[in-house]
Amino acid sequence: MKKLLLLLACLFGPALFAQTPTPAPAAPDLHEDPVLHSQAFNAMPMNPALPTIWLIGDSTVHNGTGTGSDLLWGWGAPFEYYFDRTRINVVNRAMGGTSSRSFYTSLWSKVLDNVKKGDFVIMQFGANDNGSPVTGKTSIKGIGDETQDVNGETVHTFGWYMTQYIKETRDKGATPIICSLTPRNRFQPDGHFLRDNTTHAAWAAQTAKDTNTLYIDLYELIARKSEQLGKDAVAAYYGPPATEYLHTNWLGAVSNAECVVGALKAMKDDPLANYFSERGKRIPAMDVSQPPLPVKAPAAAAAASTSTK
Amino acid sequence: MKNILLTFSCFISTALLAQTPAPAAASASASAAPAAASASASAAPAKSAATSTQILGDKHLNDVARYTQMGTVAVTGAPGNGRYFPPVPADPTLPTLWVIGDSTVRNGTLGDGVGNHDQWGWGAPIVNYFDMKKINIVNRAFGGTTSHSFYDGFFWKNMQPQIKKGDFVILQFGANDGSTPVGTGDQVNAQGMHTFGWYLKQFVKETRDQGGTCIICSLTPRKNWANGKMNDVNNHVDQAAQAAKEANAPYIDLHELIQRRYDIDGKDQVDLYYMPTPEVAAATNQKAESLHTGWDGSIVNAECVISGIKSLKTPLAAFLSDKAKSVAPAPADCVADNSASATTTESGTPAKMDAKSSSSASTVPAQPAASAKTN
Numbered sequence: 001m002k003k004l005l006l007l008l009a010c011l012f013g014p015a016l017f018a019q020t021p022t023p024a025p026a027a028p029d030l031h032e033d034p035v036l037h038s039q040a041f042n043a044m045p046m047n048p049a050l051p052t053i054w055l056i057g058d059s060t061v062h063n064g065t066g067t068g069s070d071l072l073w074g075w076g077a078p079f080e081y082y083f084d085r086t087r088i089n090v091v092n093r094a095m096g097g098t099s100s101r102s103f104y105t106s107l108w109s110k111v112l113d114n115v116k117k118g119d120f121v122i123m124q125f126g127a128n129d130n131g132s133p134v135t136g137k138t139s140i141k142g143i144g145d146e147t148q149d150v151n152g153e154t155v156h157t158f159g160w161y162m163t164q165y166i167k168e169t170r171d172k173g174a175t176p177i178i179c180s181l182t183p184r185n186r187f188q189p190d191g192h193f194l195r196d197n198t199t200h201a202a203w204a205a206q207t208a209k210d211t212n213t214l215y216i217d218l219y220e221l222i223a224r225k226s227e228q229l230g231k232d233a234v235a236a237y238y239g240p241p242a243t244e245y246l247h248t249n250w251l252g253a254v255s256n257a258e259c260v261v262g263a264l265k266a267m268k269d270d271p272l273a274n275y276f277s278e279r280g281k282r283i284p285a286m287d288v289s290q291p292p293l294p295v296k297a298p299a300a301a302a303a304a305s306t307s308t309k
Numbered sequence: 310m311k312n313i314l315l316t317f318s319c320f321i322s323t324a325l326l327a328q329t330p331a332p333a334a335a336s337a338s339a340s341a342a343p344a345a346a347s348a349s350a351s352a353a354p355a356k357s358a359a360t361s362t363q364i365l366g367d368k369h370l371n372d373v374a375r376y377t378q379m380g381t382v383a384v385t386g387a388p389g390n391g392r393y394f395p396p397v398p399a400d401p402t403l404p405t406l407w408v409i410g411d412s413t414v415r416n417g418t419l420g421d422g423v424g425n426h427d428q429w430g431w432g433a434p435i436v437n438y439f440d441m442k443k444i445n446i447v448n449r450a451f452g453g454t455t456s457h458s459f460y461d462g463f464f465w466k467n468m469q470p471q472i473k474k475g476d477f478v479i480l481q482f483g484a485n486d487g488s489t490p491v492g493t494g495d496q497v498n499a500q501g502m503h504t505f506g507w508y509l510k511q512f513v514k515e516t517r518d519q520g521g522t523c524i525i526c527s528l529t530p531r532k533n534w535a536n537g538k539m540n541d542v543n544n545h546v547d548q549a550a551q552a553a554k555e556a557n558a559p560y561i562d563l564h565e566l567i568q569r570r571y572d573i574d575g576k577d578q579v580d581l582y583y584m585p586t587p588e589v590a591a592a593t594n595q596k597a598e599s600l601h602t603g604w605d606g607s608i609v610n611a612e613c614v615i616s617g618i619k620s621l622k623t624p625l626a627a628f629l630s631d632k633a634k635s636v637a638p639a640p641a642d643c644v645a646d647n648s649a650s651a652t653t654t655e656s657g658t659p660a661k662m663d664a665k666s667s668s669s670a671s672t673v674p675a676q677p678a679a680s681a682k683t684n
Contacts, residue, residue: 047594068390085426086592250391 038080038092039066042110045089052089053272054111055079056103056165057124059096060182060256063247066092071240072247075182075256082261082280083272100125100161102137105153108165117173120272122260123165124218126181126200127246129158143203143210158200162207175271177264180204180219182256185238185245187231193223214271216263221286222256262286374436377446378420386463388451389418395467398445405445406625407472407521408432409459409512410481412452413529413610416601420448427584428601431529431610437632438615444628455489456482456508465512474520477625479614480512481563483528483545484600491544493552505545506552513556522623525553527564529610532583532599534576539568553647560645561617567610569643574609582606612636620644 037043039062045052055061061076068077080090093111095103103125115121131138133148133155140148143159156164162178169176180201186194195201201219208215226234237252238244248256264270265285276283380394387393398405408414414430416422422429432448439446449468451459459465459482472478486505490498493506503511509525516523527549530541546564553560571579580587584603585595602610618625619638623646 049594068392071391073391086589 038090039077041066043091043093044114045091046085047089050087050089051118051120051275052091052114052116053083053120053122053275054115055090055092055094055122055124056108056111057094057122057179058098058103058127059094059247060127061094061124062092062096063253064096068250071249072244073250073253075248075253075260077257078250078254079257079260082257082277082283083275084277084280088272088275094124097128098125099128099136099138100158101129101133101139101155104161104164108168112168112172115169115172115174119172119174120177121165121169121174122177122179123162124179124181125162126158126204129200141199141203143206158203159207159210162204163211166207166211166213175214177214177216177271178204178208179216179260182246182248183219183223183226185226185234187226187234191227191231193226195220195223214267216260217288218256218259218263221259221263221288225255225259258283259286263288374433374441375421377436378415378433378448384467386467388463392418393451395449396447397471398447399441400445403443403445404475404477404628405447405473406439406477406479406628407468408435408446408448408450408479409464409468410450410526411454411459411484412450412601413484414450414481415448416452418452422604427603428598429584429604429607430602431607431614433611434604434608435611435614438611438630438636439628439633440630450481453485454482455485456505456512457489457502458485460508460511465515469515469519472516472519472521476516476519476521477623478512478516478521478523479526479625480509480523481526481528482509483543483549486545491548493548493555505548506555509549509552510556510558513553513558522559522625523556524559524561524618524621524623524625525549525556526561526614526617529600529602530564530568530571532579537572537576539571539579541568550645553645557647559621559623560647561614561621561639562643562645563610563613563617566613566617566639566643569640570609570613579606582609613639617644622646 037046055076057074057076059072059074061074063072063074063077064070066074066077074092074094074096076090076092076094079092083090093107095107098107111121129138129141133140134150139158139161140146140155142157143162144157145160146157148155166176166178181204183193183195183201188194201217204219205215205217207213235242237248237255239247239249261276261280261283263286264272265276265283266288376399377396380396382394382397383391384395387395410430410432412428412430414432416428416430417426420430420433430448430450432446432450436446449464451464454462454464483505489505489508490496490502492504493510494504495507497503513523513525527546528543530539530543533539533541541564543564546562550560550562552558571582574582580597582602582605583598584601584606585593585598586603587597589595590597615629615633615636616639619629619633619636620641621644
């Protein structure tokens with residue numbers, strides 16, 4: 001009967017799924033799709049006794065309800081397949097539509113309350129950090145200390161919010177890891193993948209450097225992988241609809257998740273090295289030996305953005 | 310060497326992911342895969358394996374076999390919200406064994422052990438007991454399905470037209486059929502639901518409509534012990550047997566075969582067959598499992614299916630691999646030919662008799678544990 005419910009949930013989407021009986025935390029039902037378990041709103045670690053990888057970010061990490069009801073998936077969904085469930089939990093607390101700022105003000109405290117010593121927080125923001133901090137929910141561009149008062153809220157820069165996540169994660173005795181944002185799927189006519197090396201990816205890199213934080217240049221790694229695969233192959237990673245260039249489907253989510261895993265493995269002291277599942281072990285370390293994403297004067301960019309808003 | 314290849318195929322598979330035509334790199338990776346990749350089978354598995362490696366990446370099925378659980382092309386109406394690609398025959402010129410059923414046959418949306426849960430249905434390891442040069446295996450079972458949801462929903466509608474003359478369908482339902490009307494009659498209940506047996510007979514009929522042979526299995530048992538013996542009682546066993554009889558379809562009492570095997574293996578060993586095992590359950594804060602098998606348990610169940618196939622008179626036994634030789638034919642009281650196989654499977658292969666006799670000649674099991682022979 002439970003399986004029937006699950007099937008119906010698969011067929012008819014999250015509305016029905018939400019009605020399936022939620023298993024007691026002490027004994028989660030294994031028959032439930034494990035991906036959906038870790039993607040649920042306010043999901044908690046399967047086994048509180050184990051360390052936990054918390055994912056925070058936007059829709060490129062956790063799309064919509066996290067059940068793929070629109071056929072789109074963030075990389076945080078397949079990500080847990082690469083880790084040994086008997087050794088570590090993966091909980092995807094990312095939320096579509098959030099910026100570094102809006103996640104910090106509305107959702108972060110609920111995550112942080114549950115972060116414990118020995119945990120990991122992998123963060124990736126930037127997709128929704130464009131636009132105006134006044135009319136939108138975005139951070140101030142850059143990594144500086146400047147602030148802006150918006151309707152009583154003191155708005156900070158992208159780098160400031162990222163630094164806060166890092167600090168507060170460390171205060172809990174947990175390990176922060178920064179990912180630069182996933183790129184938009186934009187091929188140039190010559191087959192090169194169009195990169196923006198001056199904004200949020202660069203600011204994430206600089207923040208990681210300034211705070212001595214583990215850093216995954218996911219932006220560049222995906223860009224390179226996309227160039228290897230070619231435009232036609234990569235097109236299948238995005239959407240539906242076919243015009244989609246940011247949100248990934250299952251194939252794209254898997255590909256991006258494997259970039260994250262491959263980048264973790266390339267770290268000299270990968271803190272997650274002992275936690276990979278058989279599947280995770282089979283993912284080769286990515287080649288990150290090439291020159292890292294050039295940081296084109298982020299300070300100047302930050303200064304420029306300050307003056308604009 | 311194999312590891313390197315796996316890694317390599319993992320690495321390059323992304324490149325091949327959504328490309329339906331298999332590029333040269335794909336055939337390179339598959340031809341280097343284990344020996345089962347024959348000349349006739351290497352091309353098609355190559356492209357599938359490349360994709361499935363990316364999606365599945367499991368530790369149990371080799372690159373050649375993985376495509377039997379997952380296809381490469383999204384199909385409208387398929388469940389799984391974009392994650393499930395129904396597998397298809399690797400070589401359209403070969404006959405195909407279509408496997409249908411529920412999660413005890415193919416577990417999880419991805420059919421790959423689902424991460425670390427490591428649950429597997431017997432439809433995965435069964436590929437190792439067939440000669441993939443002679444037959445395709447396509448595991449179309451899907452977790453959560455009942456006899457009627459499989460028949461009425463996406464699965465059968467999509468699959469049935471693809472059955473061709475000389476194909477085989479092996480089915481097993483019941484685990485989720487608790488609310489399906491009991492019996493084999495033609496009556497329809499208020500919800501428009503037929504009886505369990507009616508659906509089974511319908512699968513048989515519509516398989517025959519396509520020129521195929523349908524074998525009915527009773528469901529796999531739940532782990533229920535009484536006085537040191539397996540004592541699982543489920544009324545879907547009798548319903549399946551009766552439906553097979555009425556439909557004149559070959560029948561394997563898988564439920565009984567597995568229980569007899571468990572009686573020999575004993576409780577401690579059988580505890581290792583269901584995932585999570587009591588030990589894993591304790592480590593992961595879960596309940597120990599009593600229905601879904603891990604890889605080892607799925608092999609045991611698969612061997613019981615194979616033993617049944619070897620005892621039946623259907624031509625399917627002609628397609629078994631050398632590995633199947635170590636599996637003893639099932640006792641006669643656990644199978645029923647129901648006198649239909651001869652009339653419905655005229656397309657059997659010429660090698661039938663040879664294969665039968667050679668396999669029965671070597672039934673002295675090299676490893677007693679691998680044998681389903683009991684008593």
